[in-house]
Amino acid sequence: MTDPVTTPATPLLEVTNLKTWFPSGRGEVKAVDGVSFSIAPGEVLGLVGESGSGKSITGFSIIGLIDEPGRIVEGSIKLEGRELVGLPSHELRAIRGKTISMVFQDPMMTLNPVLSIGTQIKLALEAHETFSSAEARERAIKALRQVRISDPERKVDFFPHQFSGGMRQRVAIAIALLHRPKLIICDEPTTALDVSIQAEILAEMKELVSELGTALIWISHDLAIVSSIADRVAVMKSGNIVEIGPALGVLTKPQHDYTRALLDALPSRAKPGELLLRGSGIADAAPPPRKSATANLPHLGSPYLVIDDVVKRFEKPAGLFRNLAIKSGLSQPLNVVHAVAGVSLTVKRGEVLGLVGESGSGKSTLGRMAAGITVPTSGTIGLNGQPVMSTGRAPKKITTRIQTIFQDPFASLNGRMRIGDIIAEGPLAHRLVSRAEAAVYVGQWLAAVGLDPSFSNRFPHQFSGGQRQRIAIARALAMQPDVIVCDEPVASLDVSIQAQIINLLIRLRAELDLSLVFISHDLSVVRHLCDRVAIMYQGRIVEEGEAAAIYADPQHAYTQRLLAAVPVLPQAAE
């Protein structure tokens, strides 16, 4: 790789004062507003920023994929001295895929589901060269082998759905590498993947680019990932690059306030349990006093939520005839999935338990059973000795002491209700407040989560993602629970917003003596928030213990693998 500090005289790509704007109902949206940078051959540039910073649009502008009515209004993009802005579309097509190629976030969206991988690679080859069928197949197999897909002779005939997410992304990378491009633009290529797969792809990508001498623009919201792959880092904020420089320098000695704020918002850089520096933007009011009886609650630290040998099987519902066949022993039930295969777990009162695992580990299903949303196939879940769900043919949740916060704050709020009604609905239905007190009560909770009480007659679409998550927290807390199941509550938020929500949870948990079941795939967030951690793998808990102990000395092989896969930021030199 080239020396990251000195930029050579002939850059591969030179972007000068790029402005890409999108007209909207209220004037132009200046998505990219005066971006300049250059990349040397073989260099890896990390483009970092929060959502809406213009990092993806910068990438799309370079490869000429800006959708109407958006357009490049000003600036130049020079590839080896050749101006790309204003190039007719057929000439851009000749460059796209050949000299510059792109890897997108979700390979399921970019691969055609009805064509085999081999055919798709062949089509990509034929876009720029002519091949015989046998030659194309040979090239496809070679391309798959290059991205370390085992048994490529057989897999070349597979369809996208036969691959896992990581394998699909490898195929997308293979297609991007086909014509030995000089530049690959990767737009959040590992965001949709599990940590361990992400680590593999990162390592392979690093090797490939240094082997082939390909330059890379790696677009990501994750500073740690970028630091592990990039030579240089550019930090973007509202359409501008606020800081650009060698990766190590930017991430250990940031010059710009915004870069510092981004770094300070990361839980991995703070001591566990303490408030994150930049997250404490809004002064929050104290929550309203509890009305429900607290007399019969156990002391802090004694067992409270007890999950006993819980199993959840999902069966594909069988039709009438298959049901008959199953009953008469002629057929087996279809597709039985053991999402949770016998889990026992105890959450103490006032404790934060982290439930960690990769996708498909059953952590969300377990959380939903604890919260009384999903009925367990067998096993019991009790809160302070009382069952969470009624028994019988159609079990219902019978306690209000355990509440839930969901991952996606855009999906978890009913868009047709005012947020005041959303928060008041549960307490009114369960007579925690009278109709007359409801407005004041809602206002108190809005203030407690850092929102203006006067917002109560607005609709969810008028709020940002972070504000919506605050509303969802207020809705859960207004039920005056003792336990909250948080299912990836910060996974879809930007780092700075994530820090605010984490701070809010830390503070409210202490003030209200809440127990939290914190479900997450993000090991650094879990480390920061949780007292105890349970690691889930394939429906079982493989390791459980004090957070500090597990992070310092993981016992199970899976835990060790998981922790090793987490990308780490370079530590600031003292």
Add this chain to the structure above:
Amino acid sequence: MRDTPLSRFLNEFRRNKVATGAAVFVFVIVFIALIAPLVTPQDPYDLAHLVLRDARRPPGYVGTGGYTHWLGTDSQGRDLLSAIIYGLRISLQMGIIASGTAFVIGAVVGCAAAYIGGRFESLVMRIVDLQLSFPAILLAFVIAAILGQGRYQLILALIFAQYAYFARTAHGAAAAERQKDYVEAALSIPLSPWRVVLRHILPNSLPPLIVVATVQIASAISLEATLSFLGVGLPPTEPSLGMLIANGFQYLLSGRYWISIYPGLALIIFIVSLNLVGDQIRDQLNPRLRR
């Protein structure tokens, strides 16, 4: 103007000139139908005002009453323009009452089926599917024939023929909403199933139902006209558009075209306008058709 979902919806609607024209036309027709007794030169139901000497006169004829029959008169000397406006009034009433009731029944049945699931869902939706496999006109005709002539009998027949469309649509929308996080959030509070269906699932399933409703009002009106034309609909004392067309039918070949043609034209234009409005609403509410 404030930026509410409604104002955005109206702004987008206005961009389609044809649909806007159709919407204005529909509103004008509805308005005229509402104030029919005030604008028509004659009360077509008042037999005392009908003069047999004026029967079957061509458009533009100045009758005994001293006013011009702009669209001519029918076989009983009724002013056709007045009869058409009164006919539209009846057609509109029938369409709105029948479709509205079918909307409510269909929405509740569909949402409940999607929420409860299991055998109840299978049973209800199979009945609905069975009904949808027959043409609506056939079902309505059978029911109307069994119940006999009359306003309420006809409304019942129309509801029976139409509720299945609403139930099918509501079921599809509600089944999709049922899976969403906000429904799970409501269940995890926990809220009662009825509250979850009525306050959470139903309001979010409305957009496709509204689309179906605009189309179904038009189809209820044409169904009603067809049944009346065939003689199983409204009694002759309440001539709807279908009855007017049927009355003029026998004179069509003797050159007195206006008795049938004008009510027919009124019916066609009104239904086409309703469909244009409905299509535009569908285009705007269906995210898949959005660019």
